[in-house]
Every structure is written in structure tokens, then in C-alpha cells.
Amino acid sequence: MATPRPAAGTDGLPVVLDERHLAGRWALVTGGSVRGGLAISRHLHAQGLGIVVHHGHAGSAARAQQLVEAFNAERPGSALRWQAALEDLPVFPRPELPVQVVVCNASRWHTSALAELDRAESDFRIHVSGHAAILASLEPSLRRLRGAVVAVGDIQVQQPQRHHVWYLVAKAGLETLVRALAVEWAPDVRCNIVAPGALEWPADWSDEPLRQAILESIPQGRVGAFDELARTVGWLALDAGYITGQVLRMDGGRSVWLR
Incomplete structure (x- = not known):
């Protein structure tokens, strides 16, 4: 006879956690069911952690639930x-869950110009203050369990691409937030950033000349794989015990090649 699943609230989480949930170590991965976030969730689960798969809106609930059911x-x-929508500055509602790792991965990439101040507010909430609200609510758990925070940044914070002003400013804010927490929360919690370069192409990518230009700008001659991002995040979160406050560029050498 199958064990009945506890009833879920409107946020997808069980109304009451059971003893299985309160045992072991957990990681919360924002945007954890797609692209890089999916790879990170899978990798951390394979390392023995329980995974809270975060997603922003109802439209992604089925995809996230499918991943959760596969893990379970x-x-x-x-x-x-x-x-939980990051724009709403969410608080993690189950403080009793032993969360030891938070991966600030969720992001929104779109064009913006300086005058588009509505985009500025939206980008800041998604990348910076939304993640800050989650981290603040999980600070007691992270401190108690001597945990780790890893944010997924972007090498373009230091080498800006045109037409993405507020995305880049917000990503820079996330990077600064995590570096500041490396000091504020030391020695209890380590906080680091992975700054990827070009990763796997979106399925609808159609700009072949740009693809070739990007590849020609990377010394290793290829884009990074999501599994490589996941292993890098996992290493910083679980194994790099004396590393905190750092930005690790995972870009195939792109950021150091002057062409």
C-alpha cells in the first residue's frame, strides 16, 4: 500500500513536514527545475542532499513537480x-527544515536600456532583494548547520554586453550581496559566486554568426555544460571548506583572452 503524501499548501510545500524531511541535509535551489538550475538540483541530490526545487510561478509548477517526484x-x-515569486521578496515558510545549502540561481535575462526604470526595479527584485529575503529567512538554519551559499553570477558583470544594462547591474548587486555575507556570516557560513561564461545554447537559438563569434572568443573553443556548472557549484558548497567571498569564473578562459 502506498504511503499517502501530506497535503500541500498553495506554495507546493507540505502543510506539515514529516520525520523524513527533518532528517539529513537539504539544499534550496532557486530556479531549480530548468537548464543550469536543473543540473545543480540533480548534482546535489546525487551527493545525498534533500532538494527544495524552487520555481517562480504556476506555469512552471508541473515541470518542478515532475523533478520532485523523480527524486522522491x-x-x-x-x-x-x-x-514563490522572487519579485514578492519571499520568506521560506518552513524554518524547521534543515537547509544547509542555498543556491541563488534563478535569473531573468532580457534586454534593457538605462531609461527603462521599471526593468531596473524588476531585475533588482529578482536577482538581489528576492534572494536576500530568502537568505535572511534561512540564516538561522545556515548558521546552525555551518552551511554554504553559492550564487550563479555572470562574467559580463566585469565585461558588459550592450543592451542589458539592468540585468548586469542586478547581477553585480547579487555578487556584492554574497561577498558581503561572506564577511557578515563568517565563520558560520561560507558564501561564494560562480560566474559562468557562455553555457549550453537555448533550444531556439538561431543566430549562427553570433554562435561562431562566441566560440572564437573562448580559448577552449566550446561553451560550458550545465553539468560542469553543477559540479562547480557543488564543489564550492560542499568541499571547498576554506574558500569564501570569492568569485570563480567558469568561462573556458574567455575573460582573460585579449583578441
Whole structure:
């Protein structure tokens, strides 16, 4: 006879956590069901952590739930889904869950110009203050468990691409937030940033000349894989015990090649 699942609230989380959820270590991955976030969730789950798969809106609930069910089929009680829009500055609502790792991965990439101040506010909430609200609510757990925060940044913070003003400013803000927390929360919590370069192409990518130009700008001659991002995040979160406050560029050498 199948064990009944606890009823879920409107945010996707169980109304009451059971003993399986309160055992072991957990990681919260924002934007954890797609592209790089999906790879990070899978990698951390394979390392033995329970995973809270965060997604922003109802439209991504089915995808996130499918991932959670796959994790739970592999290891019962090892995954939860949490729906929360970062724009709303969410507080993680289950403080009793032993969250030891937070990966600030969720992002929104779109063009913007200086005068588009509505984009400025939206980008800041998604990348900086939304993640800050989550981290503040999980500070007691992270401190108690001597945990880690890893943010996914962007090498373009230092080498800006045109027409993405507020995305880049917000990503720079996320980077600064995490570096500041490396000092504020030391020695209890380590906080680092992975700054990727070009990663796997979106399925709808169609600009072949730009693809070739990007490849020609990378010394290794290829884009990075999401699994490589996931392993880098996992290393910083779980193994790099004396590293904090750092920005690790994962870009195939792109940021150091003057052409």
C-alpha cells in the first residue's frame, strides 16, 4: 500500500513536514527545475542532499513537480517543491527544515536600456532583494548547520554586453550581496559566486554568426555544460571548506583572452 503524501499548501510545500524531511541535509535551489538550475538540483541530490526545487510561478509548477517526484522515487522523502515569486521578496515558510545549502540561481535575462526604470526595479527584485529575503529567512538554519551559499553570477558583470544594462547591474548587486555575507556570516557560513561564461545554447537559438563569434572568443573553443556548472557549484558548497567571498569564473578562459 502506498504511503499517502501530506497535503500541500498553495506554495507546493507540505502543510506539515514529516520525520523524513527533518532528517539529513537539504539544499534550496532557486530556479531549480530548468537548464543550469536543473543540473545543480540533480548534482546535489546525487551527493545525498534533500532538494527544495524552487520555481517562480504556476506555469512552471508541473515541470518542478515532475523533478520532485523523480527524486522522491529514487530516494523517498528527499525532495520538495516551493513556488514563490522572487519579485514578492519571499520568506521560506518552513524554518524547521534543515537547509544547509542555498543556491541563488534563478535569473531573468532580457534586454534593457538605462531609461527603462521599471526593468531596473524588476531585475533588482529578482536577482538581489528576492534572494536576500530568502537568505535572511534561512540564516538561522545556515548558521546552525555551518552551511554554504553559492550564487550563479555572470562574467559580463566585469565585461558588459550592450543592451542589458539592468540585468548586469542586478547581477553585480547579487555578487556584492554574497561577498558581503561572506564577511557578515563568517565563520558560520561560507558564501561564494560562480560566474559562468557562455553555457549550453537555448533550444531556439538561431543566430549562427553570433554562435561562431562566441566560440572564437573562448580559448577552449566550446561553451560550458550545465553539468560542469553543477559540479562547480557543488564543489564550492560542499568541499571547498576554506574558500569564501570569492568569485570563480567558469568561462573556458574567455575573460582573460585579449583578441
